[in-house]
Amino acid sequence: MGIKYQKIGDVVIVKKELSEDEIREIVKRTKCKAILLYTTQITGEFRTPHVKILYGKETETIHKEYGCLFKLDVAKIMWSQGNIEERKRMAFISNENEVVVDMFAGIGYFTIPLAKYSKPKLVYAIEKNPTAYHYLCENIKLNKLNNVIPILADNRDVELKDVADRVIMGYVHKTHKFLDKTFEFLKDRGVIHYHETVAEKIMYERPIERLKFYAEKNGYKLIDYEVRKIKKYAPGVWHVVVDAKFERI
């Protein structure tokens, strides 16, 4: 059977309609409790999937990855398998001396592995969507973390000045528009993990130009950076992350 599927906890996601035989085969093979069809690309600021349930009823599950537990309702909240390497990388990016702000925390995609393995002093995990925030709080409890403060808010409304050694911007919809706020969170020196979707031809230039522009505007200078590919986003378009180090001028 050549059907492509993705298993999140005990829920399976497919991207095309299945026959009765195919549903039976997937259930037998994966022992899943539900099969969901993602009907369109994930869009919108909350990154909510559009789904049709092909099998089962219950779509809430616990996904295990890299020793972390992620509870989510797969019918309401996205899970990007393509970001797996970045979630692992973020797990060990910080250290015990740091305070981190995760501006687009979701259910804790980066916050949970980072808080668990890097053990920073504190992670402020900001999330605007109440459903994602609910699971973020559940996941902090499930993973027994005491160094995460979840905040239900639009990150632009959060008043935290000069607190962060590191800011994660794991969102790819006009991310640069949030950079003024990011520099408000940042201490005199710090690192920003800036995500962007960008055409291949300009992927080593445009994100850097934007970072430099907002740094200068906010009284910082870019002192070091590295552009990393996360995944192909569309034909000729990459989802990249820039690890960028800044210092206040």
Ligand SMILES: C[S@@+](CC[C@H](N)C(=O)[O-])C[C@H]1O[C@@H](n2cnc3c(N)ncnc32)[C@H](O)[C@@H]1O
């Ligand atoms: C979907 S996550 C990114 C995916 C994730 N990095 C992964 O590994 O799969 C982005 C989150 O940012 C949240 N978000 C969007 N705009 C926001 C804002 N202005 N303030 C706080 N959270 C926001 C969305 O609700 C969503 O949960």
